Structure formats: C-alpha cells, structure tokens
Amino acid sequence: MDHYVDDRPDSERELWKKVATKLKPDPVTGRVDNNDILTFLREHENDPDLQLLLGNSRKRADERDRLVDLDTFDFKSLPVDPGSLWRVRVEYSGLVDPETTYIIEPHELKEFPNAKHSFRVYCDMPSADGHMDEVDTRLVQDYEGMPKSEDVLLFLKKAMAVPISCFKPALPATLMITHKFEPHRRVIAPFLDSLLAPSSTSSSASLSENKFSWLLEDTKTAELMSELQYSKASHFFRQHKADALVHKEAGNTAFRKGDGVKAIKEYTQALRRFEDAHCQKVGVEEKAEVMKMMGLVCANRSAAALLPGEGRDLTLAVNDGRKAIVADKFYAKGYARLAKAYQAQGDLAQALDALAEGLRLKGLENEAGLVDMFVDMQTDGKGLPEDDEEFQKVAKTILEEDKESAKRVKDIGGLWRKRISRVAVL
Structure with missing residues (x-):
C-alpha cells in the first residue's frame, strides 16, 4: 500500500522544490531529519517562500481537520495497510516556556517562571525503505504534562483519520502502543477493539494478518526498543560530536589568521553539529558535555564577531556571549566575551554588569x-x-x-x- 498522498496544487509543488534547494541534509546521516528541519525553520524564519509554504500547509491541514468529525467518522471503513507496524511512543521534551516555546534549562527557571514540563507523542511507521530504525512520523503532538486518557484517544484517532497531510488515512496491521499508556487502557481499548475484525477476539491478534490489531508493548519490549534507540542515538551522537570538533578547530585556525568571516562560518557549523548531538537520546552526562562545548564555541564565535573587517558584528558578539554563559554558567570566558562585546558597543555599564554576574x-x-x-x-x-x-x-x-x-x-x-x-x- 502506498502510504503517501500529494494533494498540493502545482504552484505549491514548485514552491516546495524552490525551498527544498535550501534545505541541506545532515552531513553525518545523509538524510534530512527533524533536527535539520527545525534548524532550517529557525534560520529561515523570515524567508518569504518558506512562510508562504507553511501558510498554505497550515490552511490545508486546518481544512482537513474542519471537514473530519472524529466523533462520527467511520474508522472501520479505512483500508488496512498489509503487514504494517505503527508505534505510538511518548518522550519528555523538557521544560518549555509557553509564550516563546523555548526549551528551558533548569538554571533558566528564574527567567522563565511559567515554564511547564512538556511531552511529545509520536506515531511512527517504517520509512519508505521498510526499516523501523528509520521511521516516518505519521503524527506528532505536544502536551503540557503527560497526556490524559482523552488526549491519547484523540491522538490515535487523528493518526488514523487525519495524519500529517502527506499521509493517507489508514489503519495499520499492527498498532503498538507504549507501555507508558497502560493507565489509559480502559479509555482507549473500547475504541481500538471496535476496529478488530470479527475473527479477532483480542488485542493480541496475529501480527501476520492483514487485519487491524493492537497491543500495549510489555516492559521487555519497551526495554529492547529503548536499548536500540540508545545504541543508535549514541552512534549519531559520537559522529555529530566528531564533526563539530572538526569545524571548531577550523574556526580556531581562521580566528588565529584574523579571518572573522570564515571563523564565524566554521563556528556556526560546529554549533549546528553540537546541537544535533545534543538532540540525540543519550545520557545526561553526555548532553552536559556537549552543552559545555557549545558554550565554548559560542564564546569563540563572539570573539570572532569582534575581529575587524567584513565579519564584524557587535550584535552577534553580545548574543553569543550571553549564549555561552547560558550553556555553561561557570565558563569564565563566556562572561569575559560578553563584557568585551558590550565594551565594543560603548556600553561600559553592561560590560561591568556581565563581569560582576560571573x-x-x-x-x-x-x-x-x-x-x-x-x-x-x-x-x-x-x-x-x-x-x-x-x-x-x-x-x-x-x-x-x-x-x-x-x-x-x-x-x-x-x-x-x-x-x-x-x-x-x-
């Protein structure tokens, strides 16, 4: 079964081709993953082509949601994708400020007192090559706090009937739901059981049948999936980190030569790769290590932005000085870079305040x-x-x-x- 649908008008397809030329794949994986897309959106937020594309996509998604009444929708009429496996999982996103949607580190809580614990729910399916370690996300939604039973039920319905617009409405042969949603079984089971074929008397229907079945993964399966995810994440973490260090050293070389433009470019690439490493599902210590490295690179880029010549950018120097101490509160050079940047702007009071803060x-x-x-x-x-x-x-x-x-x-x-x-x- 073909999972995908393209309901875009020709003009939007051409616009997407234009935007896609600006979207670069991850140099480590060779793929365009969620992190690359998020970085692209952040760095091109004022791109008129991107804004038009996003606006059109939102309109089509809103129209689909408006036309589909999930309370009366006939889910049994959806085709079953033979042999397919969908997996619903939930991950902790961190503390998120509801106004800015920024992810907040614990030491930033004083600045963002309204930050809430946020969780993200995914419905994954094998990518076009059929491997579950490379997945396409059929639906993703964010929640303040762990989603409630009603939230989980609605999410499941939307994943089937109104997924992300590039996917066709369908049912999987097997729907595997994270064990973390076991407390919601009482609410979701009646709906899911209603979709079982008459010959399927329980949620443990044969995975080989081309009929819908569902199950809550057991603890052993959950641990195995977690180990597989950690193994994969660790592999990409090391690759991204190594790539970042190469760019960092190239930036240092350019800085020593007084080439601010090249230094900023290389430090920017280093930060992107460190961000990719930090996004991997690895341990707290590994993430902390990368955060310190990001602080160092931000401080270096701040210094590069103060070099005379074409690349001199006092605003960038100040912003990076501040980012350096956000990334590593006890990094002395971060406070020094921030002070130097303010001093270059002619703001002695702010420069002194930065040093006093440290x-x-x-x-x-x-x-x-x-x-x-x-x-x-x-x-x-x-x-x-x-x-x-x-x-x-x-x-x-x-x-x-x-x-x-x-x-x-x-x-x-x-x-x-x-x-x-x-x-x-x-």
Missing part, C-alpha cells in the same frame, strides 16, 4: 582573569594605584561614592574583594 558565583569568585578585567574597566585601564592615598580614593569611589558601582559590587567577594581591600593574596 564574579558573584562561588565557582568564579577567584577567577583572576575576570578580576583583572573587572578592575581594568573600573579604573579606565589604569589599574589600582600603588600609592596608598590614591588607592583609598579609588576604592572609596568604587565602593561608596559611585552609587551604581556600589550596588554592582555589593555581593562580590573572593579575589576582587581582597584586592579592593588591599588584602595580601598568597
């Missing part, structure tokens, strides 16, 4: 490089005077007389506090 952290309060830069900016590059009388004047200005400065340094301790208090540092 020096307030216990893990960075004795970071000599940050302290040196902080003192240098506080004293217009003169440093703290050797003469005691002059030193006391400068210290009093920083600590008391300059109200903005006094507020900024109030909670800073460590090495800077020792220097401004003339405490001997052993």
